[in-house]
Amino acid sequence: MDFFKRIAAAFGAGATRDNMAGSYPPAALDELSNFRPYPPKVFLKGQGVFAYRLEFGALEADAAGVVGALASEFGWPNPALLQEGHARRGDKSVHFSIRSEFGGVVVVIVTNCAALINKIDALNIVPPPPWLAFPDADPSSLGSLQGAMEYWWDWLFSPFWSELDARGRVAYLSRFAAHDDWLEFLSSRAL
Structure with a gap:
């Protein structure tokens, strides 16, 4: 639109x-x-x-x-x-x-x-991580992103995630207590 x-x-x-x-x-x-x-x-x-x-x-x-x-x-x-x-x-x-x-x-x-x-x-704003944005999602079953998750990834999360260096990503993931399955999801979508 x-x-x-x-x-x-x-x-x-x-x-x-x-x-x-x-x-x-x-x-x-x-x-x-x-x-x-x-x-x-x-x-x-x-x-x-x-x-x-x-x-x-x-x-x-x-x-x-x-x-x-x-x-x-x-x-x-x-x-x-x-x-x-x-x-x-x-x-x-x-x-x-x-x-x-x-x-x-x-x-x-x-x-x-x-x-x-x-x-x-x-304000140093950060977006919510995927496990907070989509608490019922199973990251191991996510293939290509569609609908609301695609919008969230393309417009809200990816612009933030792509600007982080390795140290920034580790700090973010630690701050929000990332689970292994979400770590794998994020690493599979490395930018």
Whole structure:
């Protein structure tokens, strides 16, 4: 599905491509650089939107930090109410959605606010591991990934996992007490 249709669906059909382009004019885009690799940032200039898109998985505990960053940059008085929406402060805009899924949360953000992206990067977010995202899955029976697991792998976990070096992977697997069958699954999908 087209990204703008997905955003429109997430935001009640209100975020059309033209509205998005109007919210993110070229002159308002910060010079953005030196971002952390995870969460990944996709520049939307090719779609006529001068903003970055972030889509990532996070632990429930990290969601509060993301919401706090959104609230601090865009002045929401009650961050506890933030789940999705659009906001503007000066020439900076954000469209966002935060939903519980895959043993944590899935966050989608479109913004031209470098300060917001830097705050999210500073949170050192990690996605839930597969055994938390899919607690009933038997990793030894997984062949090619399809459906929800394919989406989770391609968009939420693989971008994180592929950026880790060997030491980072060992620390992550230790932190989340990986079982041997999941270790084998991850090693079979080495990037």
